[in-house]
Amino acid sequence: MSRPVLEVSDLSIAFGGLRAVDQVTFAAERHRITTVIGPNGAGKSTLFNMISGALKPLSGTVLIDGVDMTGAAPERLKGAGLSRSFQITNLFFELTVAENLRLAAQVLEPAKRALLPIRCSTRAQAKTQAMLERFELTHKRDELAGNLSHGDQRRLEIAVCLASEPKILLLDEPTQGMSHQDTADTAKLVRSLTQDVSVLLIEHDIGLVMELSDHVVVMHQGRKLAEGPPAAVRADPQVQAAYFGHA
Amino acid sequence: MLDRLTLSMRASHVLAALLVVAALVLAVVGSAIGDTFYLRLATEALIFAGLALSVDLLLGYSGALSLGQALYFGIGAYTSALVLMKVPSFWLAMGAAAGMTFVCAIIGGLIANRVRGVYFALITFGLAQVVAKVVYNIRDLGASDGMIGIPVIDIGIGPFSVSAGNPVGFFLVVLVIIMALYAATAYLLDTPFGRVLTALKANEKRVPFLGYSVWRARMVCYLAAALIAGLSGALYPMLRGFVSPELMFFMTSGNAVISVILGGVGTLVGALYGSVFLVIIKSVIGSWTDHYLIIIGLLFMAGVLFMPKGLIGFVRPHVERMIAPRHLRETRAPEQDAPLKAEEVKP
Ligand SMILES: Nc1ncnc2c1ncn2[C@@H]1O[C@H](COP(=O)(O)OP(=O)(O)OP(=O)(O)O)[C@@H](O)[C@H]1O
Numbered sequence: 001m002s003r004p005v006l007e008v009s010d011l012s013i014a015f016g017g018l019r020a021v022d023q024v025t026f027a028a029e030r031h032r033i034t035t036v037i038g039p040n041g042a043g044k045s046t047l048f049n050m051i052s053g054a055l056k057p058l059s060g061t062v063l064i065d066g067v068d069m070t071g072a073a074p075e076r077l078k079g080a081g082l083s084r085s086f087q088i089t090n091l092f093f094e095l096t097v098a099e100n101l102r103l104a105a106q107v108l109e110p111a112k113r114a115l116l117p118i119r120c121s122t123r124a125q126a127k128t129q130a131m132l133e134r135f136e137l138t139h140k141r142d143e144l145a146g147n148l149s150h151g152d153q154r155r156l157e158i159a160v161c162l163a164s165e166p167k168i169l170l171l172d173e174p175t176q177g178m179s180h181q182d183t184a185d186t187a188k189l190v191r192s193l194t195q196d197v198s199v200l201l202i203e204h205d206i207g208l209v210m211e212l213s214d215h216v217v218v219m220h221q222g223r224k225l226a227e228g229p230p231a232a233v234r235a236d237p238q239v240q241a242a243y244f245g246h247a
Numbered sequence: 248m249l250d251r252l253t254l255s256m257r258a259s260h261v262l263a264a265l266l267v268v269a270a271l272v273l274a275v276v277g278s279a280i281g282d283t284f285y286l287r288l289a290t291e292a293l294i295f296a297g298l299a300l301s302v303d304l305l306l307g308y309s310g311a312l313s314l315g316q317a318l319y320f321g322i323g324a325y326t327s328a329l330v331l332m333k334v335p336s337f338w339l340a341m342g343a344a345a346g347m348t349f350v351c352a353i354i355g356g357l358i359a360n361r362v363r364g365v366y367f368a369l370i371t372f373g374l375a376q377v378v379a380k381v382v383y384n385i386r387d388l389g390a391s392d393g394m395i396g397i398p399v400i401d402i403g404i405g406p407f408s409v410s411a412g413n414p415v416g417f418f419l420v421v422l423v424i425i426m427a428l429y430a431a432t433a434y435l436l437d438t439p440f441g442r443v444l445t446a447l448k449a450n451e452k453r454v455p456f457l458g459y460s461v462w463r464a465r466m467v468c469y470l471a472a473a474l475i476a477g478l479s480g481a482l483y484p485m486l487r488g489f490v491s492p493e494l495m496f497f498m499t500s501g502n503a504v505i506s507v508i509l510g511g512v513g514t515l516v517g518a519l520y521g522s523v524f525l526v527i528i529k530s531v532i533g534s535w536t537d538h539y540l541i542i543i544g545l546l547f548m549a550g551v552l553f554m555p556k557g558l559i560g561f562v563r564p565h566v567e568r569m570i571a572p573r574h575l576r577e578t579r580a581p582e583q584d585a586p587l588k589a590e591e592v593k594p
């Protein structure tokens with residue numbers, strides 16, 4: 001088996017006295033969906049923030065493709081092949097759908113094209129078009145992202161993350177606030193992503209977690225409580241007490 | 248495929264072409280009737296339009312308000328004046344002004360780009376005030392009087408030569424240079440790098456997660472804006488024959504910001520129109536009353552209240568509609584939507 005695409009070990013951070021993430025260790029395998037679950041405030045988003053360079057960890061390491069990227073700036077992590085979405089929709093609301101995608105796809109172009117007219121970046125343009133089609137947003141390409149429905153915005157956010165052709169994709173509650181139908185569609189979409197990328201997911205909908213995940217990491221009060229295949233994790237009495245007990 | 252930002256830029260070009268036509272008409276009429284006053288006034292308006300252009304590049308595209316852009320205008324003007332007193336060469340003066348501005352802007356940029364928002368505005372303001380006060384006290388630079396007696400130069404362009412003392416000739420030279428600066432800025436904004444600047448303005452916190460260094464983009468933008476201001480400033484002593492510390496004072500920076508707001512933030516060509524408008528208003532009202540600043544203040548407030556997108560911000564969507572291909576004609580122009588504020592990234 002090849003080396004995991006993402007290896008996190010002993011990652012910790014504290015806010016004031018609060019150990020928001022406390023010595024968390026896990027790995028995400030290639031072309032698999034690894035899901036992080038846990039009650040509100042368990043530290044899931046904070047864990048994502050440390051992996052994606054939004055926060056510098058207090059201690060621990062993050063390896064991407066075996067390379068130490070601990071505490072690297074987000075733009076460097078992007079170069080290493082990591083892409084992330086946000087729990088609260090985070091797009092360029094004043095720019096069009098196509099422009100949101102084009103900005104993300106531009107990193108596929110050689111750096112020298114940055115100072116040539118935009119139409120010379122043909123690869124970024126082709127990628128934008130492909131993303132619009134794959135995510136069924138072609139007819140909305142010239143709409144402002146801020147004018148899209150919530151469901152479309154969440155989908156665009158995934159498309160933006162994917163447009164840079166990452167190795168590993170971090171999705172923070174992609175189905176949050178979605179209708180039942182949109183949630184089901186998104187689940188199907190996320191499943192189809194594993195052809196190209198490895199996915200690290202945060203998800204609250206337990207049904208979805210069981211259906212989608214190859215591997216589940218359970219967090220509780222900043223610590224890793226358990227990990228394993230979905231069924232095994234669900235059967236774990238500790239997990240039941242801490243997490244499913246509340247559900 | 249043509250997109251909205253490129254379309255807006257093209258609409259700006261149509262309006263810029265209109266401005267050039269108006270300028271050429273002025274040049275023809277002015278030379279026919281042997282006018283000096285209005286041609287020199289228009290030349291000054293264009294020079295300050297360059298400064299306004301640099302403010303709009305920062306504010307209208309990357310979203311950074313500089314309250315001290317006159318710093319680089321002044322550095323350009325003083326460098327140009329110093330060179331011209333030694334060697335009366337137009338190109339040498341422009342080259343030296345560009346080099347000096349660039350070096351100073353690296354230092355200024357390293358300081359100002361450590362912060363953003365209101366703090367950026369305050370730092371740029373402070374930097375300009377400090378340097379202006381230093382210049383004000385350096386005797387070799389003429390101290391508070393500035394430097395006078397800058398020779399009238401001949402500008403060699405290939406086989407031709409134009410005297411800076413010739414009102415029509417110099418007006419046309421300045422027109423060409425300012426429009427070249429406009430064209431260069433417009434070019435920059437329609438590149439992938441330029442689009443990163445618009446992304447910065449729309450939602451800066453998202454930009455690093457797309458793989459772009461925010462610091463680098465802001466720095467390049469700051470340097471480009473400083474160069475535009477410096478090159479414009481370099482023209483000033485050629486027109487007036489003197490430079491003074493007032494060129495770096497807040498009044499000059501503030502006027503540039505007012506020009507941009509009156510003309511339309513983020514339209515580029517609005518900076519040019521706004522500046523021309525402001526210079527005309529000032530001289531027309533100034534000839535009636537000494538209290539013209541009151542009237543300009545009132546006009547500015549009325550402009551902000553009743554035409555918040557500025558003159559060009561108001562006109563441009565109509566131009567866009569005229570030149571838009573069909574697929575962009577149906578949807579609403581971005582200008583007409585209240586911009587949604589980007590959600591904060593959860594830290
Ligand atoms: N920047 C911050 N400053 C201070 N405390 C923070 C910060 N970010 C997160 N926290 C705290 O850290 C803890 C973990 O928060 P986090 O957002 O990671 O939880 P989560 O598992 O993503 O929860 P949810 O399911 O609600 O999204 C919470 O107690 C939160 O209040």
Ligand SMILES: [Mg+2]
Nearest residue numbers: 044045046087
């Ligand atoms: Mg969260």
